[in-house]
Amino acid sequence: MPRPQITLPHSWSVNSWPPGVYPGSATRGRYLVRMHRKELILAGALARVGRELIILGERYDRWPQKGAANVPNYEIAANRAGSRKDRSK
8 A cells, every 4th residue: 555645844943834734833833842842752753953953744744643543532622512510500
């Protein structure tokens, strides 16, 4: 089975995050790296070149897919019917 083509850039600096790649801006990208630094390093998606933090596109693309299997079973919507107790009683 052939692998799908990756549409991400090969790599990019955290400070010059491409607008078409999640999370879409350098500010949000820095936050994402700060919150998930260990996971990104373990996935091989984050590297340091000199003083710059670099995201490696192909590995960054695979990183969220590893946790995608857990998402359907994780209920997060607070406004979902039955998620809050009826407080009118």
